[in-house]
Amino acid sequence: MPWYEESFGEDYLLVYRHRNRAAADREVQWAAERLHLNQEDQVLDLCCGTGRHSIALDELGFNVTGIDLSPVLLKHAKASSQGRNIRYIRGDMRRLPFEEDCFDAVFNLFTSFGYFIEDAENQQVLREIRRVLRPDGRFIIDYLNRTAVEKNLVPKSEREESGTRILEKRWIDGDYVRKEITLTDADGRRHYQERVKMYTREQMVTMMEQAGLMVEDVYGDFEGHPYNAENSPRMIFVGSVSA
Structure with missing residues (x-):
């Protein structure tokens, strides 16, 4: 998917x-x-x-x-x-x-x-x-703006929202900016990806x-x-x- x-x-x-x-x-x-x-x-x-x-x-x-x-x-x-x-x-x-x-x-x-x-x-x-x-x-x-993304990218951040722990990892992959999101709570652990091409x-x-x-x-x-x-x-x- x-x-x-x-x-x-x-x-x-x-x-x-x-x-x-x-x-x-x-x-x-x-x-x-x-x-x-x-x-x-x-x-x-x-x-x-x-x-x-x-x-x-x-x-x-x-x-x-x-x-x-x-x-x-x-x-x-x-x-x-x-x-x-x-x-x-x-x-x-x-x-x-x-x-x-x-x-x-x-x-x-x-x-x-x-x-x-x-x-x-x-x-x-x-x-x-x-x-x-x-x-x-x-x-x-x-x-x-690609240059701003590359300059200001935060590789990793963590926070909590409504009892859910949110871990976000970000990186540059060629012409793409990518993000991996991991949520952990009483329902278990869930992973998501985001990928946007930087023109x-x-x-x-x-x-x-x-x-x-x-x-x-x-x-x-x-x-x-x-x-x-x-x-x-x-x-x-x-x-x-x-x-």
Whole structure:
């Protein structure tokens, strides 16, 4: 089973409990301003997870669709979104279950890109983003900065959450950043893997151009600082459909 089909379950919610709604609200507010969106635009939250960003988008007045492969995360997203007009769908980002030209914007946040070993499969994700965007559509992809990952990587960390011991080991494996997560509690010991391919800015721009997407700006964080390869914590691409 691929790591991304195994890792995004109930234990994922425990490991990433520190990711909160307040941060999602700030990130979405900033991103929506950069994309110059209008209220009631059709917005896709690609790899929506538990719906943190989908809810923030809904609060800004957009028509939101969240899609994710994990039934566990989608269940939590739906529970968190009761009373809201958010549509959640289970699907693979390489084969989006939507017609062409149906969204005004696509948000892909929290390093939800580079999951696949083959470059062609990661490229296919970008092609799908282009396919579902309208001719005047916009996109934002929030991705890691390889240099920052290599500089700041913490090889090992341990902590406890709700009686569960969480051990995380991280390492660089060629073009990939990898993580092994071990959880230990009264139910026993469980192991998970994460693996994300680290593309450079130039590689990402080339891949997007080949997919029919035009990069207009690259930011280094959600405060709007320009991307700098040496010290930016993130690599946030903002753009539109190519003419």
